[in-house]
Amino acid sequence: xxxxxxxxxxxxxxxxxxxxxxxxxxxxxxxxxxxxxxxxxxxxxxxxxxxxxxxxxxxxxxxxxxxxxxxxxxxxxxxxxxxxxxxxxxxxxxxxxxxxxxxxxxxxxxxxxxxxxxxxxxxxxxxxxxxxxxxxxxxxxxxxxxxxxxxxxxxxxxxxxxxxxxxxxxxxxxxxxxxxxxxxxxxxxxxxxxxxxxxxxxxxxxxxxxxxxxxxxxxxxxxxxxxxxxxxxxxxxxxxxxxxxxxxxxxxxxxxxxxxxxxxxxxxxxxxxxxxxxxxxxxxxxxxxxxxxxxxxxxxxxxxxxxxxxxxxxxxxxxxxxxxxxxxxxxxxxxxxxxxxxxxxxxxxxxxxxxxxxxxxxxxxxxxxxxxxxxxxxxxxxxxxxxxxxxxxxxxxxxxxxxxxxxxxxxxxxxxxxxxxxxxxxx
Amino acid sequence: xxxxxxxxxxxxxxxxxxxxxxxxxxxxxxxxxxxxxxxxxxxxxxxxxxxxxxxxxxxxxxxxxxxxxxxxxxxxxxxxxxxxxxxxxxxxxxxxxxxxxxxxxxxxxxxxxxxxxxxxxxxxxxxxxxxxxxxxxxxxxxxxxxxxxxxxxxxxxxxxxxxxxxxxxxxxxxxxxxxxxxxxxxxxxxxxxxxxxxxxxxxxxxxxxxxxxxxxxxxxxxxxxxxxxxxxxxxxxxxxxxxxxxxxxxxxxx
Numbered sequence: 001x002x003x004x005x006x007x008x009x010x011x012x013x014x015x016x017x018x019x020x021x022x023x024x025x026x027x028x029x030x031x032x033x034x035x036x037x038x039x040x041x042x043x044x045x046x047x048x049x050x051x052x053x054x055x056x057x058x059x060x061x062x063x064x065x066x067x068x069x070x071x072x073x074x075x076x077x078x079x080x081x082x083x084x085x086x087x088x089x090x091x092x093x094x095x096x097x098x099x100x101x102x103x104x105x106x107x108x109x110x111x112x113x114x115x116x117x118x119x120x121x122x123x124x125x126x127x128x129x130x131x132x133x134x135x136x137x138x139x140x141x142x143x144x145x146x147x148x149x150x151x152x153x154x155x156x157x158x159x160x161x162x163x164x165x166x167x168x169x170x171x172x173x174x175x176x177x178x179x180x181x182x183x184x185x186x187x188x189x190x191x192x193x194x195x196x197x198x199x200x201x202x203x204x205x206x207x208x209x210x211x212x213x214x215x216x217x218x219x220x221x222x223x224x225x226x227x228x229x230x231x232x233x234x235x236x237x238x239x240x241x242x243x244x245x246x247x248x249x250x251x252x253x254x255x256x257x258x259x260x261x262x263x264x265x266x267x268x269x270x271x272x273x274x275x276x277x278x279x280x281x282x283x284x285x286x287x288x289x290x291x292x293x294x295x296x297x298x299x300x301x302x303x304x305x306x307x308x309x310x311x312x313x314x315x316x317x318x319x320x321x322x323x324x325x326x327x328x329x330x331x332x333x334x335x336x337x338x339x340x341x342x343x344x345x346x347x348x349x350x351x352x353x354x355x356x357x358x359x360x361x362x363x364x365x366x367x368x369x370x371x372x373x374x375x376x377x378x379x380x381x382x383x384x385x386x387x388x389x390x391x392x393x394x395x396x397x398x399x400x401x402x403x404x405x406x407x408x409x410x411x412x413x414x415x416x417x418x419x420x421x422x423x424x425x426x427x
Numbered sequence: 428x429x430x431x432x433x434x435x436x437x438x439x440x441x442x443x444x445x446x447x448x449x450x451x452x453x454x455x456x457x458x459x460x461x462x463x464x465x466x467x468x469x470x471x472x473x474x475x476x477x478x479x480x481x482x483x484x485x486x487x488x489x490x491x492x493x494x495x496x497x498x499x500x501x502x503x504x505x506x507x508x509x510x511x512x513x514x515x516x517x518x519x520x521x522x523x524x525x526x527x528x529x530x531x532x533x534x535x536x537x538x539x540x541x542x543x544x545x546x547x548x549x550x551x552x553x554x555x556x557x558x559x560x561x562x563x564x565x566x567x568x569x570x571x572x573x574x575x576x577x578x579x580x581x582x583x584x585x586x587x588x589x590x591x592x593x594x595x596x597x598x599x600x601x602x603x604x605x606x607x608x609x610x611x612x613x614x615x616x617x618x619x620x621x622x623x624x625x626x627x628x629x630x631x632x633x634x635x636x637x638x639x640x641x642x643x644x645x646x647x648x649x650x651x652x653x654x655x656x657x658x659x660x661x662x663x664x665x666x667x668x669x670x671x672x673x674x675x676x677x678x679x680x681x
Contacts, residue, residue, distance in 0.1 A: 006534030010520065010527070017522040017563075256516030260579065263482045263512035264535045265504050427443050427485045 007274025029237025
């Protein structure tokens, strides 16, 4: 125990005297959380709160235009504007506004659109009700005047936003078509059977949708920049201990202390476990600091408060497993490296790559399918997913133990690889 | 193994992984208790490799090492408790003070509490470092670092002390302090195994020396006997040059 404590004390002293190492460990993730949260906040707000900015030009001035205006105004997905600079939007001004990036999408409902739909429907109804015994010359001809709705799209707009808007438009057009068809049919029936036009309103909503967030304990939080960035950059910062830890192992090799340590009584396991313990403690301090940033500092900048979910035990377990996994990775990199440059570059580069794959930079759910599958190999992703579960989906200890187990397995694997490498490289 | 023998090596061989040549070839030697045994040789002769194997840093490719009746295969921890090692490189943490370094290595050697503090203070005083004990080692001169490096290997009063070039690159004053201390240590019962390029020092310091070259012992005996047995030699350096030649020796990196 004396030896273990001596190693811990030595490592703490070495860390405290490495000012740049400490800066990397604490200031870097904090800075990243601040910057990335502020940058991504507007994007998350666009999607979650204000909706996609859309400019609408209603040249129809009839049922279709009114229905689209009403529908888009009442959906949270869009932030609808029909006036630009105090005047009703025109085709030209709307196109210009989208081109300037003021709006993601511009929708133009052409003049006479409702009228064209009515004419088409009337023709369709007449054709449907035509008597088969009628003179062929008297059989009505199906009119098909196309209604063209123009959509201007800002090139930077995500395809999913465009699809969502087009889908909403289709729904409104479909509703208005149904209404016109129903009304036209009713009128035609009235002609044949007078007094029968006592129908229910055509816009009755036959199928309703009940949209609920699936959550483990009815506790759910919509993803926002804080909920993503605080755990993401905390994990990144924790894994960045790879750089000072690998550097510390390398220094012992190059400065000769490793030689002396090998000649001393006691096992390598005692030495390495003392070192790992200190770096795990550092990781836990990083974690605590970053949680405090999410709880107290970010709200001061007008950002949402970090919501921790309900399982504090689960949070501690995942933070600890992430710290242990990061320490194992650091030991492995330090074992492989033979120069300071190698250690620093391979350490930082591998973390940047694993974090990019693992969904630290952008959340995994906005990644393409292939990258989402690839992200499953990154230990940073395991940690991040566990924090999503805990913070957003109200998960508990039993829901995230698998991720913790994977992180511990990763630690064991890295230690095994380091041991194997040492055995093979033994002179 | 005679009761006076403290180290015995039998046909010790070492071939490094990936190296075409053997670094140490069939070294068999015996070191007696209370000796100051010098292992001398040009660069790349196999001195550090031999000492590293004797300290248990890495195993020999073949052959046997017996230290105070123990072997590394069976009694690794027992051997490590009775040996002290002073490596050629400064095996210290530069950002720690001398006292912090010594405290750490003392704990690793199984010492703690008052006993450790007293030994550290005593050694710091002997080596004239007590006033600078709380200054970081990185700020020390070469001689001061060498002295701390030595103290870190003798805190636990080892039965056998391995010194790999302990006086290389230091001033005369530091060298004298170190040499005087080692003589005292030897008188108190510590056997010293010592490698050096400093042949004049070895001549006066060692009770016996082995000159090795190309991984083999070329000659072994007391400095006096070696000088006497090599015609025309006035000093150990003359013997050394007669045996190893005057050609420059560099490490073979092939």
